[in-house]
Amino acid sequence: MSANNNSTAFSRLKKAQDEPNIYHNPSKFSSNLPGNQSQSRRNDDFNRRPNDRSQRPLDSIPLNNRPRGDGRHFGSNRMQTSSKRDGNHVFPNVRGRVDPKPKYEVQMLDISKTKLSYGKLEQLSTDEDPLKVAVELANTFNGLDYLLGQDVFLKERPDWIILITKNLTKVCACDFPENKVKVLNVVFDSQFIDFIIHCLQKLSSSSDKQRIESFLKDIHTLLETLIETFPTSSMEKLHPPVQQVFAAISCMEQFEEFRLTETIKTNFTKLDSRLRELKATSEKLLDKNKKLDDGEPPEDFRTFELYPTEEEIRCKSHAFLRRNIVDGGYRDVEHYLDVQFRLLREDLMMPLKEGFAELTGKLSRSDRGNLKKINYLRYFEHCSFLSITIAYGTVSYNVCFDMNRKLNHINWEYNQWFKYGSLVFFSFDNFSTFLVGKVAEKNNKTCREDRIISVELIGTKELQANEWGKKVSMVESTIFFQPYYHVMKALMNFKESNFPLKRYIVDVKSDIRPPVYLHQNSLFEIDGFTFDVLNDSAWPSAEKLCLNEFQYEAFKAALTQEFVIMQGPPGTGKTYLGLKIVKALVGYKTNFVDTSSDIFPSVFGSDGTRSSPIVVVCYTNHALDQFLEGILKFTKKVVRVGSMTKSELIKPHELSQLRFKVCDRGIDSAYMTLRNQMKDIITQINTMKQNLMNIDGRKGILKLRYLSRFMSPAHEKQLGTDEKLVQWLLMTNDFVLDDRFHEFQYKNPEGHTNDKKEIELVDSDSEDEIRREFKNEKFKNLHENILYT
Structure with missing residues (x-):
């Protein structure tokens, strides 16, 4: 079609724009903001109509000067007369007339969901600072994810796709990884790569070689960065688009005098090779992992030491590990225990190995580096062993740490240093060798004033006589050891015969059964209502039980299913609901009421069947004390495991206090004998300690x-x-x-x-x-x- 015909067609189109009902329904977009007039102005930059420049063929218009959002196709026949025309508007199918109604409703952007207009994208594309572009696109408020999800809109607007791709290549050049990865994640999770290929195929017959080469370079940069950032996921998702780029290039070169530079084709060939490499490596790894998953462990995991040893930390060989099964069940209980134990132990050991490798590397250098910043370790240089002490019934050492270091800014009340059970390591030779220990006691006052903590040494190595008072270096692991210790110890003690909930944890069955104790009697008395909990219609309403809808459903599940997980954000009533569940279970007379003991729940029910106590586990001591104080309001049969409580109400219920009462009643005479022997030994140690202090003080x-x-x-x-x-x-x-x-x-x-x-x-x-x-x-x-x- 000639230029005159173009001008005539667009003149008729311009005239037709005055009849909005023919092209789009303005009410669809005016409801988001008050006032149709205001909305129309705000939409103008997002959905720009052709202007006078659009009368020229699109190929002759530079990228930065082309009309925004015109949505016209790139192709040799784009100016031919036809019955219909794709893009923002309905074109006349009969000379001199327009259809009274559009064949489809034009897709437009909702400006309340994205701030990335065509003008904004053009502005970013000219910015020389990649970080600024990355920050703008990573900003959730600007709505990049919404824009890339508008498939109908983008497929009909190749100019938008080219401009978005140009901006994404700037993001690829950004050195700030957080924003860069965030933007690339949005791109990878969308269908935008498919839109790019769709746009490239439409450009195949275009005669503007420079513009096509520029677009191909941007595509290559984007694909290359995505492959390097997400190598595993890229193998499957990006290999087809790379093949389609080759097909588009072949199509372009069918035209005479149209040849792309060899560099572009070489770059895409390298991308294809890289993806094939990744796929081959992945297949080998999968085969290796399959062999490992099917293989048998070299030793019984129960032979491992619970505490890390010097040999393990220095060992550079890879541990035997099998993947955690997330799809399907385990072969048996032993398979589950072995996999979980080894993964958990490696999760503890790997940071320690990395930290010690970094530490010894810095200590071996003449400048020693910055010893205050070591991954996973906290370094203290001027330390010494002072004396022997007894902390929580164990023989420990008083250690003075880093007296030359200024620590006045430390708030020892809330500081995470030297938590009870934390791993510490001591060395007299720059950690060529070292002793392993754990924090036995930390007193905030002595830490603040005297820099003293109590440490229990672990393993066969002992402190030598000539090492008392000698300068020693100490490091503390920032990986808190106590949770690992107790979980690994529990895994070691489990067997097929005593493993709980095997049906759900090992076999991964999804049909949840009622608790075993409900087989005999399913009557509960809750808040004055006695009813059968297995009869859904017998339950009182949520209002009568003082619960909201979600708490009500969770409460029913907790009492009628033997395996339940409840979760929720702060303030949703988890603690309140937990106390209500415990109160209901304690009141369940058949299995949970025992009149024979004032201290412990019964081991056997009144009918001789096996019964169990309720175990409450909390993340912090404070949370546990709060929960137990709530339980004490309706039962005194509470045993608090551990001796770290600060609640005066809970202290009489500590296990360390209650077990003495049990032993005094003659329940376990052997334990009483051992306890008395231990008391005598502790007395002797304290006497010797006092004598040593007296000798050092020269007072008599x-x-x-x-x-x-x-x-x-x-x-x-x-x-x-x-x-x-x-x-x-x-x-x-x-x-x-x-x-x-x-x-x-x-x-x-x-x-x-x-x-x-x-x-x-x-x-x-x-x-x-x-x-x-x-x-x-x-x-x-x-x-x-x-x-x-």
Whole structure:
């Protein structure tokens, strides 16, 4: 069609625009914003109609000067007269007339869902800063995901697709990964790659070689970045589009004097090779994983140490791992336990290995690097072992940490350093070798004032005598060990015979059965209502049970199904509902009421059937205490496992307190014997600890029974008693004192120990004076008062 014909057609089109009912229904878009006139103005930039420049063939219009949103096809026959015309408008099918009604309703953008107009995209495409473009497109408010989801709109507007692709290539050049990946994720999850191929196929017969090559370069950059960012997912999703690009290039080169540069074709060939490589690697990996999944473990996982060892942390070989099964069930319980244990242990060990590799690397350098920033580890340089102590019934060491480091900004009340059970490692040789331990006790006051924590050493290595007080380096693992320890220990203790809920966890059955205890009696008494919980019609309404609709359904599921998971955001009443469930179960007389014990729930029900206590597990000690305080309002049969409670209401219910009461009743005499032996040992340790402190403080004279083991039999026999020891120490001519004044502390007749007597030692001639002073009535019992007991 000639240019005159183009002008005539568009003139008729312009005239027809004054009749909006022929082209689109304005009411469809005017409802989103108040006022049709305002909406029309705001839509103008999104759905621009052809202007005077549109009278030229599209191929002759530069990309930045083409009309926005004209939606015209790229093709050699795009100006031919036809009965219909794709795009924003209905074109005349009979010369001089237009159809009274459109054949379809034109797709337009909802400006309330995206701010990325054609003008906005043009502006971004000229911006030299890729980060700015990435930030704009990553902003959810701008609605990139909505725009890329408008398939009908984009398929009929290749100019939009070319412009969006141009902007996406700028995002690919961005060095800020967070926004870059966010945008590429939106692109990958949409059908935009298919729209690009659709647009490229329409461009196949275009004569504008420069524009096509520019578009192909942008496509290559986008596809290459997507492949590098999402290699696994790209194998299947992006290989067909790359093949379609080759087909489009072949179609273009069928025209005479149209040849694309070899660089473009080479780049797409490399993309195709890269995708084939990824697919081959993936198939090998799948085959390897299948062999691993079907293979048997080299050893029983129960032979592993629960605590990490130095050998394990330094080991560079890969652990035997099998994938967690997310589709289908496990072969048996042992298969499930082995897979879960090894994955959990590797989740603990891998960060430790990475952290120690980074630490030893920095320590081996002359500048030592920044030791305050080590992945998964917290480094303390100037530390020392001070003394032995008893923390929670275990022999521990008082450790002074990093006195030279300024830690005044640390709030020890809320700080996560040195949590109970955290792993710590000590080394005297820059971690060529090290000791493994765990935090036994952390007192906020001593941490703040004296920088002292209590640590229990793990394993066969012990602290040597010459290492006391010596400078030692310490690192703390930022991976909290306690949860791993207890879960791994529980997995080790499970067997086929005692594994719970095998039907759902191992066999992955989806039909949930009622609890076993309901087989005998399904009557519950809840809030004054007695009813059969298995009879859905017998249930009281949600209002009568003081529950909302969702809580009501969850409550019913908890009482009628043996496997239930309930979740919800904060403030939805999970704690309230949990207490209501526990109260209902405790009140279930058949299995959960026991009058024979004031402390523990019954092990067997009144009818002889097996029964179980209710186990409550919380993420924090505070949350657990709050929940248990709620339970105490309707039952006192509560046992709190662990000794970290701060609630005075819960302390009498701690396991450490209750088990002593049980043993005193003669339930377990063997345990009583061991407990008494342990108390004696702890007493001896505390006595020795006090003696060591007294010796270090040089405040007096030890009794003969403490010194006799270090004396020869002749000396022990010669001294005989503590009195003779004191006389020998004080009355001989060859004794030496460092100070001119020596202070003795004694008890006065009232029993006080604050009266003191000073003896001045001038020279050996004053011995007679000392003897006379010693014989004085005030010093008759001096030896009794300066001996440590």
